[in-house]
Amino acid sequence: MPIKVDVDVVSVLASVRDKHGAFIKNLTKDDLQIYEDGKLQTIKYFSRETDLPLTIGMLVDVSASQQNLIEIEKSAASQFFTQVLKKKDQAFIISFGAESELLQDLTNSARLLQRGLDGLKLNSGFSGIHPSTIPGADRPHGTVLFDAVYLAASDRLVHEVGRKVMVLVTDGGDQGSKLTWQKATEAAQKTDSVIYSVYYVDPGFYYRGGFSMGGAGDKGVLKKMSDETGGHVYEVDRKHTLSNVFDELQQEMRSQYAIGYTPSNTNKDGSYRKVEIKLKDKDLKVQARKGYYAVKPGSEI
Numbered sequence: 001m002p003i004k005v006d007v008d009v010v011s012v013l014a015s016v017r018d019k020h021g022a023f024i025k026n027l028t029k030d031d032l033q034i035y036e037d038g039k040l041q042t043i044k045y046f047s048r049e050t051d052l053p054l055t056i057g058m059l060v061d062v063s064a065s066q067q068n069l070i071e072i073e074k075s076a077a078s079q080f081f082t083q084v085l086k087k088k089d090q091a092f093i094i095s096f097g098a099e100s101e102l103l104q105d106l107t108n109s110a111r112l113l114q115r116g117l118d119g120l121k122l123n124s125g126f127s128g129i130h131p132s133t134i135p136g137a138d139r140p141h142g143t144v145l146f147d148a149v150y151l152a153a154s155d156r157l158v159h160e161v162g163r164k165v166m167v168l169v170t171d172g173g174d175q176g177s178k179l180t181w182q183k184a185t186e187a188a189q190k191t192d193s194v195i196y197s198v199y200y201v202d203p204g205f206y207y208r209g210g211f212s213m214g215g216a217g218d219k220g221v222l223k224k225m226s227d228e229t230g231g232h233v234y235e236v237d238r239k240h241t242l243s244n245v246f247d248e249l250q251q252e253m254r255s256q257y258a259i260g261y262t263p264s265n266t267n268k269d270g271s272y273r274k275v276e277i278k279l280k281d282k283d284l285k286v287q288a289r290k291g292y293y294a295v296k297p298g299s300e301i
Helices: 064-084 110-118 145-159 181-190 219-229 242-253
Strands: 010-017 032-036 043-048 054-061 090-096 100-107 163-170 193-199 233-235 256-261 272-279 285-287 291-293
Touching (some): 032 256, 054 064, 054 145, 064 163, 064 242, 090 145, 100 145, 145 181, 163 219, 163 242, 181 193, 181 219, 193 219, 193 242, 219 233, 233 242, 272 285
Parallel strands (some): 163 193
Antiparallel strands (some): 010 285, 032 272, 043 256, 090 100, 272 291
């Protein structure tokens, strides 16, 4: 989760769950140790952190595979913003299909965010004129997921402070991005941003008339991006609605610990530093980003 390296202290936001998935909210700094590149670090501060300003980038897939889900996404996301945003918090909305589009810039206004959500519409890249006999040619021509993540990090979140989060609502499929998932994830890491993925698949798109069209998005790549940045993948299904997922995401954002340490390696040479948190209670599981880039303040992403 977010790590800030502009000053001497590296700050890590982390969530801790028990083996049943429930959040643990009563830990002290004596319950864990933090390592950088395998070397034990001295914890400078440790606290429950739920009041840091929060910046949310909502990135919504509007490619052909999501056509039947867009109206549900509008309603659930509106409710999510209403419930989660406090006075000092801000959010922005980006849609992505054949290209990415900023529907609403950073704001705390529920009215403006609703107007941005109302702008969600299909953007599939289909020509729609001549049916093709080539297998798979009628699948979506463009879903620039990775480019949208990079855009959110480099154009919006890079200038913000406090907790920075991307919420990706998508089936994880990417067709046509100029960047790889690794580059997109690196941009998120360099801007101290956490990626939470909402894996949302329309089975009717991939299984038409009893025939499989192949694939069902890519949950694996969403897990990689979320794991590296300290986030989590939530999955929508018949028993677990999008509204349920957003409720759980709110709870996670309010169940975090802030851990700060002064790294023993003080060089800001741009290298990647691996960060690991070890809990004394082996039945508990910590969720935090895997590391950070030791870049100088103001460096380009």
